[in-house]
Amino acid sequence: MASAAASAPAALPDEPAPLTGVRLFAAAFALALANFVVVLDTTIANVSVPHIAGGLAVSPTQGTWVITSYAVADAISVPLTGWLAMRFGTVRWFLFSIVGFGIFSFLCGISRTLDGLIIFRILQGLSGGPLMPLSQILLLRIFPREKAGIGLAIWAMTTTTAPILGPILGGLISDNWTWPWIFFINLPVVAICAFGVASLLRPFETRRAKARIDTIGLILLVLSVGAFQLMLDTGREHDWFESTWIVTLAIVAAIAFAAFVIWELTDENPVVDLRVFRFRGFSFATVAISLGFGAFFAQVVLTPLWLQQVAGYTATDTGYVVAWIGVFAVLLSPVAAGLIGKIDIRISISAGILWMAFISVLRASWNADVDYWTLALPHLLQGMGMPFFFVGLTALALSSVPAEKQTSAAGLMSFLRTLSGAMGTAIATSAWDSQNRIARSELVGHMNGTAETMDLMQRAGLTLEQARAAVERLVDVQAATIGVLHLFLAAGVVFVIAAIAVWCAPLPKQVSMGASH
Numbered sequence: 001m002a003s004a005a006a007s008a009p010a011a012l013p014d015e016p017a018p019l020t021g022v023r024l025f026a027a028a029f030a031l032a033l034a035n036f037v038v039v040l041d042t043t044i045a046n047v048s049v050p051h052i053a054g055g056l057a058v059s060p061t062q063g064t065w066v067i068t069s070y071a072v073a074d075a076i077s078v079p080l081t082g083w084l085a086m087r088f089g090t091v092r093w094f095l096f097s098i099v100g101f102g103i104f105s106f107l108c109g110i111s112r113t114l115d116g117l118i119i120f121r122i123l124q125g126l127s128g129g130p131l132m133p134l135s136q137i138l139l140l141r142i143f144p145r146e147k148a149g150i151g152l153a154i155w156a157m158t159t160t161t162a163p164i165l166g167p168i169l170g171g172l173i174s175d176n177w178t179w180p181w182i183f184f185i186n187l188p189v190v191a192i193c194a195f196g197v198a199s200l201l202r203p204f205e206t207r208r209a210k211a212r213i214d215t216i217g218l219i220l221l222v223l224s225v226g227a228f229q230l231m232l233d234t235g236r237e238h239d240w241f242e243s244t245w246i247v248t249l250a251i252v253a254a255i256a257f258a259a260f261v262i263w264e265l266t267d268e269n270p271v272v273d274l275r276v277f278r279f280r281g282f283s284f285a286t287v288a289i290s291l292g293f294g295a296f297f298a299q300v301v302l303t304p305l306w307l308q309q310v311a312g313y314t315a316t317d318t319g320y321v322v323a324w325i326g327v328f329a330v331l332l333s334p335v336a337a338g339l340i341g342k343i344d345i346r347i348s349i350s351a352g353i354l355w356m357a358f359i360s361v362l363r364a365s366w367n368a369d370v371d372y373w374t375l376a377l378p379h380l381l382q383g384m385g386m387p388f389f390f391v392g393l394t395a396l397a398l399s400s401v402p403a404e405k406q407t408s409a410a411g412l413m414s415f416l417r418t419l420s421g422a423m424g425t426a427i428a429t430s431a432w433d434s435q436n437r438i439a440r441s442e443l444v445g446h447m448n449g450t451a452e453t454m455d456l457m458q459r460a461g462l463t464l465e466q467a468r469a470a471v472e473r474l475v476d477v478q479a480a481t482i483g484v485l486h487l488f489l490a491a492g493v494v495f496v497i498a499a500i501a502v503w504c505a506p507l508p509k510q511v512s513m514g515a516s517h
Helices: 021-040 049-056 065-088 090-109 114-128 131-142 145-176 186-200 215-234 244-266 274-278 280-309 315-322 325-331 333-338 345-363 372-382 386-399 403-445 450-459 464-502
Strands: none
Touching (some): 021 090, 021 145, 021 186, 049 065, 049 114, 049 280, 065 090, 065 131, 065 403, 090 114, 090 131, 114 131, 131 145, 131 403, 145 280, 145 325, 145 386, 215 403, 244 274, 274 280, 274 403, 280 315, 280 345, 280 386, 280 403, 280 464, 315 372, 325 333, 325 372, 325 386, 333 386, 345 372, 345 386, 386 403, 403 464, 450 464
16 A cells, blocks of 8 residues: 555665575565555454444444544554654564554454554554555565566555455454454464564665654644544534534644645655645546545445445355455456556556446445345456556556655555545445435335334234334335445545546656666
8 A cells, every 4th residue: 555665765785685486485475464464454343343332332333433543543654654664774663563563453352442442453553554665665675676566466466455355354253253353363464474574584674864753744744634533533423513522623633734734845854745746647646546545445334334234244244245346356456567558557547447436336226135146246346446446546646756756655645545545434434324314304204104004013913112113123224225325326426536537647758666676
């Protein structure tokens, strides 16, 4: 998710020779596995939210904080990767991050309150965020120059498949064990990654330097993003802008954001270099990937919630439905990478995004009694568009800025993409609740023959209360289904806007992934 250039510090004067043979395979496996487990944790809790909410005695909506808190912390930590790697060394900070990720995964698993779990999820995200860009930096360094594309392909495949496998593992673990194990399974993975990197990548350590960090910019960044995300997460519970709390959060977010933009544009060493937005290609590519990822992640979160709360699916069965999205995503990733530089990249990108918009419309044909394959088919087909959307937009964005600016561009793009996923989740869950209420009021107003239906139920042996509850459940199911289908259509519209944004970006003279040693 971050990019190869995500803030890599200067290398040591004597550049180590790339790895070969078994050592190369083992090192690449350790790095790819680290990237995989960090990205996996963005979605492994999706299908487990009802289990977590039940175990901690909170509502499913509050349970989604487990998802958004991790994503926001993950996004905030990405811009710091370059400074941390320069200050402590790339390999050293990678090891520090992976160990911290493991420790906080364990603490998440033993949490018994929602507040405690959210705190440790934030710390887990802060630890894991740098692992995505650092893993790509190191993958590009350990491969010979002529095989750098293999390193990128490995990174892209783990980045693409991890969010898809997350719901499957989360479902299996939640149904067959207990929800804390979605965090405990990280521990052996962390051990393998830490051992592999410590054993094989020490020669690739980078020179350390005492670089100044933009403390004020970082504080403003955390304040603006944190206040805005908290506003989205708690807005429904506090009746939105009827609440002084929500209004206060909105004002704080707006003021902090305005101050952040002004400060970053004038500081000599900004934590986020906003000046790269002057490159039109990067700006529109970033808009497209942020919109597209927000719409995609909203669907990834809403579908499991709807299947479990409304359609009666278990977490395991939900995982089996969502899993199909990974088939073509993996198979077509090399094709998407191979097209870079051979055709107008905007064609393949927009085609991929429009295909995902079409699938959103296909999802909108679901109903509460839909069969398994009607649910699975859109997931299977959606995977066909993902590699062209993700790989292509990354290449377009990085190719639109000069080589010396790719570091800043990559970090900023990764930050906005990850943040848009968190915001997409918060907006979608809140909007679903609003759509449910609207649809329910409309359904109740148009119901006919309710008394006759309840009378038939009572003749069949139900009590009055049981008959009333059955009718109410039927209305709730249909309202929730109508609400989620409206949001699928809205996501389709967002995808179309993203596809249009792609064509506002000029075609770079040379399109590449920015992969260089």
